[in-house]
Amino acid sequence: MSRLSIGFIGTGRIAQALISGLSHDPNIVICGYDKSHDALHSVALQYNVQAEESIEGLARDVSIIILSVKPYQVAEVMGELKHALHGEHLIISVAAGISTGFIEANAPEGSRVIRVMPNTPAFVGEGMTALCKGAHATADDLLAAEQIFNAIGKTAVIDESGMDAATAVSGSGPAYMFRIIDSLAEGGEECGLDRQTAQLLAAQTMLGAAKMVLSGRKSPEDLVREVTTPGGTTEAGLKAMDEHEVRQALVETVKAAASRSKELMK
Template structure:
């Protein structure tokens, strides 16, 4: 397997999740730079990351540069990075709402860029990352990025036109799942369970249901039909959901998040 040398500009939460997964791969060397010294020092101690003194020194030492800062900081980072970029560099951006075109226009001509949208379950090795390539990135570049993010979960390669939707479904999606779990647990409490038991029942049930869908054997609707007995408890619960249009609410939730993602890019 090809050795990867990866440098992180920004060592916040998502960067740390990725670093934690990559640090287990002996074929990966990791460097980092952060304007907050304490953050970089902590990551360096915990994962053996090579702490760099500047963006320029990081670029000299790596072939893959990961932009892991807040969206509003990207332009400033690229201004620092541009003089140090060489033909060997692949730029991977995890900044929400920042297009590959924006990054390319703020880098050297022909810059190879892959844009990704990971999510917070990466912290437990169950992340979902959408990837798309810029105008100059190659198939090998996509494979390298996919290898990186496979260290923290599953990946999907999509067209950039779908990134706002991916952001809305998987990037923001964990928050929706947390709300649903909390609501199910609250329902359990209302029916007489203690909080700890209700939360365990709700959480493990969502995990198991997700794994059944991921197995690919049956569609969500087929699985619903299998667990629903006419006149039974599940049917009663589904009827309450339909009366309150839970499906429509979740579709509207995704649309609202996707719209906001488009606005952020502007």
């Protein structure tokens, strides 16, 4: 990665995960601004981030600005940021449901915007980030954003029309996985395991299963067939899942989250 100057507006959980992943690269200068002076001070000390006193000051010191604030805060932030922007700035937004068009409309004409949706496994270097570019962003801008977010896991470039779905699958997805792990552990506990062991079995099994899918050699359904013996324990478990319509419940879970992502723009 060539030398970059990156400024974070908002230093919450996702920002901290990304800062943690980037802070080991000597070619990156990181600045931060947060309304909470205590939060900013803590992040500055922990990750050697240059604390900025204002949004305008941050914009003067960096070429890439990452909007890591809540969706409802984006309009207010852009109101403060707009007059400090110039043609050299690349704006990257992690705000769920906020389109590149909305940010462009609140920025100087021709502003380059990349929209991303990372997730919380970024904290352990296993994040999944979907990216799309706005009307004026270039291929080089997209590559720069990919390089930044590859520091905390994997990336996928998609059309903006797919961002609500990506938010539902991977942005909100960790919560679904946590719920599944917790449920599997509860089942193990009811069958006689202690909670700690059951949770370890469930979590490590999910991690291993995910790695098998990511290897790309076989589809999830192919892997299901491989591990399922007629009349065996796995078949019995899958039958119970089907009887309780677990598959459809998860499909509806994603659809509900995607619908809410769409509503955030209204």
